Amino acid sequence: MTGPIKLDLPATREDLATLKAGDSVHLSGPVYTMRDAGHARCLAYVEEHGQLPFDLAGQVLFYAGPTPPAAGRPIGAVGPTTASRMDFATPQLLRTGIIATIGKGKRSQAVIQACKETGSVYFAAVGGVAALLAECVVRSDMVAWDDLGTEALRRLEVRDFPVFVEIDVAGNDLYRSIQDASA
Amino acid sequence: MVNPERVAQAVYAGIREAACTLRADVLAAIRADWLDAKVADASSRQSEVLHAMVQNALIGDRDQVPICQDTGTVWVCLELGEACSVSGNVFSRVDFAVTRAYEDGKLRMSVVRDALFDRVNTNTNAPAFCEVRMVPGRGARLHVLLKGGGSDNASRVVMLSPDAGIEGVQRVVLDCVREKAANACPPLVIGVGVGSTFDKVAGMAKHALLRTVGSPAASDAAAAFEQRVLDAVNATGIGPAALGGAPTALAVHLETAPCHIASLPVAVNMGCCAMRSATIDLVTEEGYALEFPAAQTWEGDDTKVHRVIDQSHQAIEEATRRKERS
Numbered sequence: 359m360t361g362p363i364k365l366d367l368p369a370t371r372e373d374l375a376t377l378k379a380g381d382s383v384h385l386s387g388p389v390y391t392m393r394d395a396g397h398a399r400c401l402a403y404v405e406e407h408g409q410l411p412f413d414l415a416g417q418v419l420f421y422a423g424p425t426p427p428a429a430g431r432p433i434g435a436v437g438p439t440t441a442s443r444m445d446f447a448t449p450q451l452l453r454t455g456i457i458a459t460i461g462k463g464k465r466s467q468a469v470i471q472a473c474k475e476t477g478s479v480y481f482a483a484v485g486g487v488a489a490l491l492a493e494c495v496v497r498s499d500m501v502a503w504d505d506l507g508t509e510a511l512r513r514l515e516v517r518d519f520p521v522f523v524e525i526d527v528a529g530n531d532l533y534r535s536i537q538d539a540s541a
Numbered sequence: 542m543v544n545p546e547r548v549a550q551a552v553y554a555g556i557r558e559a560a561c562t563l564r565a566d567v568l569a570a571i572r573a574d575w576l577d578a579k580v581a582d583a584s585s586r587q588s589e590v591l592h593a594m595v596q597n598a599l600i601g602d603r604d605q606v607p608i609c610q611d612t613g614t615v616w617v618c619l620e621l622g623e624a625c626s627v628s629g630n631v632f633s634r635v636d637f638a639v640t641r642a643y644e645d646g647k648l649r650m651s652v653v654r655d656a657l658f659d660r661v662n663t664n665t666n667a668p669a670f671c672e673v674r675m676v677p678g679r680g681a682r683l684h685v686l687l688k689g690g691g692s693d694n695a696s697r698v699v700m701l702s703p704d705a706g707i708e709g710v711q712r713v714v715l716d717c718v719r720e721k722a723a724n725a726c727p728p729l730v731i732g733v734g735v736g737s738t739f740d741k742v743a744g745m746a747k748h749a750l751l752r753t754v755g756s757p758a759a760s761d762a763a764a765a766f767e768q769r770v771l772d773a774v775n776a777t778g779i780g781p782a783a784l785g786g787a788p789t790a791l792a793v794h795l796e797t798a799p800c801h802i803a804s805l806p807v808a809v810n811m812g813c814c815a816m817r818s819a820t821i822d823l824v825t826e827e828g829y830a831l832e833f834p835a836a837q838t839w840e841g842d843d844t845k846v847h848r849v850i851d852q853s854h855q856a857i858e859e860a861t862r863r864k865e866r867s
Binding site for chain 1 (some may be wrong): 561586589590593594596597600601604605606607608609610611612647648649650651660662664690691694719723724726776777778779780781782783784785813814815
């Protein structure tokens with residue numbers, strides 16, 4: 359295995375098309391935190407307006423709810439939450455312009471299909487290493503939904519944030535290939 | 542009589558310690574697996590992931606940053622020996638301690654008011670989920686577990702037919718691992734409860750997570766079962782962070798109990814790679830009540846709080862020495 363692939367965000371779908379399931383990638387640039395409650399709001403907006411709120415088109419969603427920052431730090435601890443809970447909204451968000459998602463765990467067949475159809479990627483980040491991942495966050499700004507507390511929409515500026523390609527634009531699924539190999 | 546204020550202080554100290562400092566037994570097990578993986582192939586995905594977990598533990602402890610952003614719901618078990626009792630308001634004091642610990646420690650508030658009808662954050666991380674257990678002996682002991690949602694969601698209770706036997710129990714664990722391990726942040730500590738009743742068996746699986754990784758099982762039969770299931774889990778190749786390789790689990794911990802002639806209740810409670818718990822003695826087996834200096838509670842200096850558990854152990858040793866001298 360060679361070193362990680364460096365990917366600057368916002369990325370284009372052409373950039374994403376070069377990635378293969380299993381690749382180690384370091385992301386640098388903006389990502390947006392959104393989890394359960396945010397997805398419900400975002401999907402409702404999309405269904406009403408036919409487009410994403412807050413200029414999210416072309417951006418990457420990070421399924422995460424951080425801890426509050428200590429004094430002088432941009433963020434507390436931050437890491438991926440279980441992605442399958444967002445599966446109800448993901449296909450539609452990918453079709454309206456989200457180009458990649460970051461989380462942990464398997465996705466539904468509908469999400470894999472939507473990645474293939476739209477040329478989007480699902481990245482897995484390692485769960486349970488949130489103190490380490492927080493060191494890759496250089497800035498955090500509240501965008502909206504601050505009434506949701508940890509579930510608010512935040513724009514994080516990350517540098518060399520480590521992820522692995524879980525589902526690539528061809529619909530290859532790393533978890534399933536690992537599972538099939540052991541069956 | 543165990544003072545509710547001391548229980549609350551211990552809950553506070555346990556939360557502050559556990560949130561930022563990985564359990565020593567879990568860290569030792571992950572570190573050993575990382576060294577093995579590094580020797581085999583330092584550039585492998587599993588080696589990279591295990592290294593991140595070791596680094597994460599060091600950063601969390603050094604900078605007092607939570608080792609996982611999901612600082613969990615607070616599960617508390619107060620074990621009381623025969624000579625101990627506690628007043629009924631103890632758990633309202635525990636909820637107060639939870640709120641203080643989560644505010645002071647800048648931990649994440651992850652509790653909603655009602656599971657079905659009012660999913661609004663309480664913004665205090667209270668209530669804690671508490672139980673009192675009567676145990677043999679004269680001591681009193683507190684367990685605090687910060688349980689993440691991902692690993693608890695990956696858990697289950699199954700009522701088997703008794704003829705399913707050991708094979709059936711193993712199948713329940715393996716099915717759970719295959720379907721859900723990727724969501725539970727492996728390498729896992731897998732708590733397995735077998736027996737008792739539908740409601741109690743899940744508690745047994747949760748209690749099994751408190752046992753020190755690498756410590757002996759309850760019996761030779763339990764040890765053989767734990768090893769057999771652990772080997773089968775690790776043969777799945779799901780691996781650290783479910784990104785392939787080994788280990789998928791650090792340990793399988795089994796608790797068994799009597800049950801109805803018609804039943805074989807099985808529970809699996811997943812513990813993640815950042816499993817956070819603390820056990821604090823309140824009254825020693827010799828009946829000595831252990832005190833916390835005020836400086837280590839929310840009335841004192843926050844920075845000293847996370848060393849309170851070490852000092853609890855030192856206090857036990859000191860009490861034992863006093864008893865030996867007398």
